Amino acid sequence: MSPTGLRQPRFLQLYHEDRAALREELAGGLLATPARTSPKYLYDPLGSRLFDAITELPEYYPTRTEAALLLMHGAAIAREVPKGATLVDLGAGNCEKAARLFGLLQPARYVAVDISVDYLNNALQCLQRQFPALDMLGVGLDFSSQLTLPPEVGEGPRLLFYPGSSIGNFTPEEALVFLRQVRAAAQGGGLLIGVDLLKPTDVLQAAxxxxxxVTAAFNKNLLLHINRVLGSDFAVHDWSHVAFFNAAASRIEMHLQARRELTVRWPGGERRFAQGERIHTENSCKYALADFQTLLAAAGFTRVQAWTDERGWFAMYWAQA
Known part of the structure; x- marks a missing residue:
């Protein structure tokens, strides 16, 4: 409790940035063939704000489609998930998506997980005032490679919530590894996850x-983030945003393409790029409805159920651990 007697959210910072490791990771990706970077570098403070703007664009259907789906099927979903569980919000961001479900899901505790609790702090403070009786915990954790929740999350069943089709940033093989970790972390509860489904290519590419x-600015801002972390000399105007649907891999790919022949330098290294050469910055895998259900079963989940929007563009799955 605070001195005013009002409940306050707690915070744990488990992720601590290792600048040397980040520089090594970035340099290794830039020197690879083809060059690549992790999508996590898209989300510096400006990148996060640009992504918020993307979700408001008419072309970007996932956010509003998922929201409409939850509004349409929220009562049915609530009948399936455990009441009184700890709601663990993976990649919580501003916490808005989970907060809309508090009335339906009736969690005993809310745990917001993101790579930095600094981003969560204000959101959780505001949320706590709206829901003063609900115990809240913010956890700064990078779960992209390993999901291990701290003991402070508490015992008992957990409802892990992973909305927004972020699972698409993993390859199917990586997604299987991650989903197995989620199942272990659920402790007898389960997973509620948003998944973007296959749809017409023109709709996917426009998004x-x-x-x-705005998406081009979001992608090119990554170069400024790399410059700060690696000490490189990328010039944004030398690069173009490229996004396309790779049908063979069932995914949207985002790249940055060199507009001319150039050399990028950083302390201890450099990389020459030919005109037209690309840096692969993000994947977003799209699934057929039955294929993702098969993936959940392979990860050990049972009683998998799915709800979709009227067009069948997006799905929300409940899977019991």
Missing amino acids: YDDALG
Whole structure:
């Protein structure tokens, strides 16, 4: 409790940035063939704000489609998930998606997980005032490679919530590894996860290459983030945003393409890029409804159920651990 007697959210910072390791990771990706970077570098403070803007674009259907789906099927979903569980919000961001479900899911505790609790702090403080009786915990954790929740999350069943189709950033093989970790972390509860489904290619590509160029700015901002971390000399105007649907891999790919022949330098290294050469910055895998259900079963989940929007563009799955 605070001195005013009002409940306050607690915070744990488990992720601590290792600048040397980040520089090594970035340099290794830039020197690879083809060059690549992790999508986590898209989300510096400016990148996060640009992504928020992307979700408001007419072309970007996932956010509003998922929200409509939860509104349509929320009562049915609530009948399946355990009441009184700890709601663990993976990649919580501003916590808005989970907060809309508090009335339906009736969690005993809310745990917001993101790579930094600094981003969560204000959101959780505001949320605690709206829901003063609910115990809240913010956890700064990078779960992209290993999901291990701290003991402070508490015992008992957990409802892990992973909305927004972020699972698409993993390859199917990586997703299987991650889903097995989620199942272990659920402790007898389960997973509620949003998944983007296959749909017409023109719809997919427009969502990642909008007419206003906001997604292009989001992608190119990654270069400024790399410059700060690695000490490189990328010039944004030398690069173009490229996004397309790779049908063979069932995924949208985002790349940055060199507009001319150039050399990028950083302390201890450099990489020459030919005109037209690309840096692969993000994947977003799209699934057939039955294929993701098969993936959940392979990860050890049972009683898998799915709800979709009216067009069948997006799905919300409940899977029991």
